Amino acid sequence: MQIDDFKAFVKTIPAIREEVVKGRYTWQQLYEFYVLYGEDDKMWEPYKHNRTDLTGLLDILKNVDLDALSKSFEGLQKILDLVSTFVVKEQPKSQNRQWYDD
Incomplete structure (x- = not known):
């Protein structure tokens, strides 16, 4: 059941x-x-902060x-x-000139 909770949390x-794509972590590590x-640990705060900014926008x-x-x-x-x-x-003057102005 925790895997479903984790998937919902990650969504x-x-x-x-992006951290997994960049190779900083693996899904297993996370x-x-x-x-x-748990999901209330300080490790998640930078990611939650980004989400809050987007949600506010x-x-x-x-x-x-x-x-x-x-x-x-x-x-x-x-x-x-x-x-x-x-x-x-x-x-521009070149456009105002006629053929006889030369």
């Missing part, structure tokens, strides 16, 4: 998989550590009001359009 912290010390994204964000972008686009009407666009 909650994807950074652990499983033995899990069995001996996802929570922030979930709470974004997409309608308000869209309206903000529309307002920004209007401002940019207005500013662009005041900007004088000079064309």
